[in-house]
Amino acid sequence: MEFLTKINDPVLLALASTCFTWFMTALGAGMVFFFKEINKRVLNMMLGFAAGIMVAASFWSLLEPAIEMAQSAPIPAWLVAAIGFVGGAGFLCLADHVMPHAHFFAKEGQTEGIPTHLKRSILLVFSITLHNIPEGLPKINTVHCRLKITRTED
Helix, strand or coil: CHHHHHCCCHHHHHHHHHHHHHHHHHHHHHHHHHCCCCCHHHHHHHHHHHHHHHHHHHHHHHHHHHHHHHHHCCCCHHHHHHHHHHHHHHHHHHHHHHCCECCCCCCCCCCECCCCCCCHHHHHHHHHHHHHHHHHHHHHHHHHHHHHHHHHHC
């Protein structure tokens, strides 16, 4: 991963970090090839494990650094992070209610969001997009911080 520290072009850095996270996602999703069927309890355990990792990643990679960066703000640092957290949750809630999408296990015609006549495959793409919005924001932040650090060192 040290090669990422040598990339100064923000577009290449974003591309490299996106490709790395895509590869890790594909590696995790590749487990599907080893199981023909999966026990519901095992699936629930795997979902709980993934949720725990996402919560930990959200705190240590986003909320905790936001609190540290807001220490010099005139309002309490935790409040700055809380406003961002609630704003992000509100945005996703709004997008979930507005953007037409379908969940993977949904029956034909069972969609969420505004009414639409789009095909199920397109609705699943919208679902993935809705899921990837919060994943893309930390990548943008990482690239921005990396460039800021690089310019400060020069």
